[in-house]
Amino acid sequence: MALGLVALCLQVWALSDCLRTPAADFQRAYKRTKQFWGALTGVSVFLGFIYVLGGINTSVAVGQLVSPGMGMGLIFNLAAATVASVYLADVRPALAEVRGRGKGRQNRGSSW
Known part of the structure; x- marks a missing residue:
């Protein structure tokens, strides 16, 4: 659950x-458009x-802190965290x- 929150913050x-x-900065940096990165x-x-x-709902339903499942949700969240990390x-x-x-x-000079 904690790693999911860290990924969400990222x-x-x-x-x-x-x-x-x-949007002009994306063109000047020769990167994909702002709409592309905004959508991703x-x-x-x-x-x-x-x-x-989903992890919070599971925790409330079970009555204890339970990590979200290791199924497709985890794979989608890892892909989503990868997109944010690449950006x-x-x-x-x-x-x-x-x-x-x-x-x-x-x-332009040193502070020393």
């Missing part, structure tokens, strides 16, 4: 970052929410570089 972070980023991360959040909600590890740094906040920008 998915929400990816979706919120995608929604805050202007939106579905990712939905699947993560359903997975966590955060590949697309987000490229977008930050385009906006001038990435690793690629030159250091």
